[in-house]
C-alpha cells in the first residue's frame with residue numbers, strides 16, 4: 001500500500017540553477033484481492049444490430065470509481081462514478097463491429113483511489129453488420145417501395161397501351177384474319 005500513488009519526474013541543472021517543470025503523472029495502482037470483483041450485466045444481450053446503443057452496468061458495494069475494460073486493451077476504455085445504489089452505467093453509443101469483444105469491470109473502493117478490485121466476470125458483445133430497422137432506414141425502405149410501385153404502374157400502363165395498339169392494328173390494318181371469314 002505504501003508504494004501506491006502518483007509519481008512525477010523533474011530535473012535540476014546547476015548552471016544556471018534551474019528546475020524543470022514536472023512530467024505528466026503516472027499512477028501506481030495495486031490490485032487488492034481482498035475486494036470482491038464487481039458484478040456486470042449488459043442490455044440488450046447477445047447479438048445486436050449495428051447502430052444499437054448498448055448499456056453495460058457494473059455493480060459493487062464500495063461506491064468508488066468504476067472502470068469498463070475491453071479485453072486486449074491495457075487501459076480501461078471508460079470510467080464512471082456509481083449511483084447511490086452502487087451501480088455504474090456505461091453506454092456504447094451506435095455500436096459497430098469494431099465494438100465486438102469481451103468487456104469486464106473493476107472499481108477502486110471509495111477512499112482508496114490507488115487500490116483496485118480484481119476484474120469481474122465478462123460479457124461478450126457481438127454486433128451483426130446488418131443495420132436495425134431504425135427510422136432513417138425505414139424511411140429509405142418506404143422510398144424504395146414507392147419507386148418500385150411507380151415503375152410497376154408505368155410498366156403496366158405501357159403494356160396496356162401497346163396491347164390496345166396491337167388490337168387496333170389487327171382490327172383495322174391487317175385484313176389477313178378477315179379474309180378467312
Ligand SMILES: *[C@@H]1O[C@H](CO)[C@@H](O)[C@H](O)[C@H]1NC(C)=O
Pocket residue numbers: 051052053093094134
Ligand atoms: C443512442 O444514443 C444517442 C445519444 O444518447 C441518441 O441520440 C440516439 O437516439 C440513441 N439511438 C437509439 C437507436 O436509441
